[in-house]
Each structure stands twice: as structure tokens, then as C-alpha cells.
Amino acid sequence: xPPSTRHDASGGIEAQPGARPAGxxxxxxxxxxAALGFLLILLAAPRFYAGALMLPGNPVINVxxxxxxxxxRDVEALIASRxxxxxxxxxxxxxxELAAAYVLLAQDEVGGGERYHALMRQARxxxxxxxxxxxxxxxxxxxxxxVRLAEEETADRVVPILAMAIRAAPVEASLIFPRxxxxxxxxxxxxxAHPDLFAQQVKLAWRQSHWQLVRLALATSRNDAIRAxxxxxxxxxxxxxAADL
Numbered sequence: 467x468p469p470s471t472r473h474d475a476s477g478g479i480e481a482q483p484g485a486r487p488a489g490x491x492x493x494x495x496x497x498x499x500a501a502l503g504f505l506l507i508l509l510a511a512p513r514f515y516a517g518a519l520m521l522p523g524n525p526v527i528n529v530x531x532x533x534x535x536x537x538x539r540d541v542e543a544l545i546a547s548r549x550x551x552x553x554x555x556x557x558x559x560x561x562x563e564l565a566a567a568y569v570l571l572a573q574d575e576v577g578g579g580e581r582y583h584a585l586m587r588q589a590r591x592x593x594x595x596x597x598x599x600x601x602x603x604x605x606x607x608x609x610x611x612x613v614r615l616a617e618e619e620t621a622d623r624v625v626p627i628l629a630m631a632i633r634a635a636p637v638e639a640s641l642i643f644p645r646x647x648x649x650x651x652x653x654x655x656x657x658x659a660h661p662d663l664f665a666q667q668v669k670l671a672w673r674q675s676h677w678q679l680v681r682l683a684l685a686t687s688r689n690d691a692i693r694a695x696x697x698x699x700x701x702x703x704x705x706x707x708a709a710d711l
Contacts (some may be wrong), residue, residue, distance in 0.1 A: 541570050558599035562606050565592035569613065589613050604638050607631035611648055621655035628652065629660050632667060642671050645676060650686040657691070668695045680707040 542672040548564040551557065568589035575582035593610040597603060614624045628648055635641065646667050649656040657664040672677045683689040693704050 476674070497574055510569075536570060538571070538574060541567050545571075558596040558603065558606070561592045561596035561599070562603065562609070565589040565596065565606075565609055565613070568592065569609070569616075586613055586617050590617075602634050604635035604641055605629050607634055608641055608648070611645075615648060615651060621652055624648075624652055625656050625659050628656060629663060632663055633662075636663075636666060637670060639674065641666065642674055643682065645680075646671050647682060647686070650688050651680065653686070653688060653691075665695050668692055672696060672700060676703060676707050677711070680704055682711060684708065684711065 474567050508704050543590045544567045545564060548560045548567070551560050552564070557603065566589075572585035572589070575585070590613050591608065593613065597610070598607045607627060609630055611624055611628040614627060628645065631641070631645055648695050649664055649667065670678070671682075679692065680689070685693040689704075689708065696704055
């Protein structure tokens with residue numbers, strides 16, 4: 467219940483001991499609210515600033531997402547924007563995009579070499595940083611598997627990462643074929659270690675695109691193994707598509 471008031475002899479309201487004037491109480495509440503709001507602004511400011519620093523590289527990300535060729539200067543601009551942003555934010559996404567840029571630059575280093583391996587190491591480190599902040603990100607796991615494979619690491623170091631990439635998002639449409647291609651490159655290590663997972667991905671790929679799966683199977687010379695995982699009716703369709711390619 468609210469405290470009762472007391473009246474003085476003249477009929478006016480007598481202030482109770484310890485009571486705070488209403489105006490001062492409201493000002494105190496307003497002061498706390500303002501302080502909290504200012505604190506939130508301070509906490510958000512680095513993220514806003516980091517977002518602004520990332521803007522110059524965003525068009526390059528859009529081009530990469532469209533699977534179109536990107537020039538070296540554009541990739542370097544993307545790297546510069548993400549490195550500047552990481553001075554202000556711990557974004558896993560910024561690290562993921564930074565890793566993709568390093569890989570793109572490395573791919574221009576024909577025949578490998580010192581610069582190629584240095585860029586791949588930078589990509590690997592960026593991906594580890596990304597996964598430290600978003601450990602369930604299937605894109606980061608997939609790219610890390612690719613980087614380790616490109617660095618010619620042994621299957622026992624690549625296959626567990628690839629399995630994590632699949633388990634993190636088994637039905638992620640845009641990753642079905644990139645991950646399956648890595649599985650086929652790591653043949654037969656991945657299919658032997660994770661036969662159920664491999665069969666699942668083959669069937670998902672078949673549902674997504676018959677001709678794309680057949681083309682991948684033929685390109686990697688794994689058509690018999692992949693065909694065997696399909697239902698009889700789908701095997702007949704597999705043969706028909708293969709004959710047309």
C-alpha cells in the first residue's frame with residue numbers, strides 16, 4: 467500500500483520523514499535512464515563504425531556471391547575494409563569474408579609458392595577466429611575444410627572438419643554441392659568414415675539437381691559409387707542424364 471499522508475494543523479499535507487520531493491525523484495530516474503541510454507550508445511558505436519568501415523568492400527561481396535570474376539584490386543579493397551573493421555568489432559562474419567578474400571588472392575598464385583601458402587595461412591587464421599565467435603557456422607567450416615585440403619593436409623585433418631561443416635547445416639542448399647565435391651576429393655576417406663552422412667548428402671544433391679550431381683560424379687570418376695546410393699528408379703534417370711552429357 468502507498469504510504470499514508472499526514473496533514474498539519476492548517477489542513478495542508480505534511481511531508482513525511484525521509485520522503486523525497488517528487489520532482490527530484492523524477493529527475494533521478496531520468497538521470498539513470500539517460501546514463502543507461504548513453505552507455506548503450508557507447509557500446510553500439512564501435513559496431514556502427516565497423517559497419518561503416520565495411521561498406522567499401524560490400525559490393526565486392528555481392529559480386530563474389532553472384533559467382534562472377536573479381537579483380538585483384540577489388541579483392542584487396544575487400545581485405546582492407548575488413549581488416550579496418552576488425553579494429554572495432556569482433557565480428558565472425560567479417561573474418562569469414564576476410565578469409566574468402568585471402569583464398570581468392572591465393573588462387574591467383576599459379577603453381578603455389580611462398581605467397582600462396584602465406585595467404586592460405588591468413589585465411590585459415592581468419593576462419594579459426596570466425597569459428598571462435600560462431601562455432602556452428604557451416605560456411606566457415608566448409609571454407610576451413612577447403613583451405614586445409616588446398617594446403618595438402620592429410621585426410622585425418624580434413625575429414626573431421628568436413629563432417630562438422632555438414633552436421634552444422636546438413637540441408638543448407640548453397641553448400642550441398644561444394645561440400646559433396648570436397649567429400650569426393652577426399653575419396654574414399656570421407657565415405658568410409660561417415661557413410662550415412664555421405665549417402666544423405668548424395669540424396670540431397672540428387673533432389674536439388676540431377677544433372678549437376680551426374681556431372682560432378684563423372685568429373686570425379688565416382689559415378690558408380692554415387693549411382694549405387696540412389697533408388698532403382700533414380701539410377702535409371704542417372705543413366706539417362708549421364709548419356710546426355
